[in-house]
């Protein structure tokens with residue numbers, strides 16, 4: 001079993017239990033935040049293949065409250081299109097086991 005696979009399995013286990021941001025996952029796993037973003041598309045496909053859902057809680061601007069609803073990506077946006085603010089709540093992820 002490769003180390004990469006182990007990290008992805010750990011991410012799946014963590015997201016089964018709790019909603020977490022990439023930063024929180026990186027801290028739990030002792031890896032870089034950008035590494036988490038590399039793993040997330042694979043985690044997403046694994047979850048879907050098992051009939052589960054990976055929900056992305058969208059980023060939100062902490063200045064004006066703009067919610068990035070249409071952004072269906074794992075990485076956080078750089079700035080708010082409404083107020084141009086850069087103080088953004090990062091997206092959070094959670095896996096749901098659909099029945």
Ligand SMILES: [Zn+2]
Nearest residue numbers: 061064080083
């Ligand atoms: Zn804003």
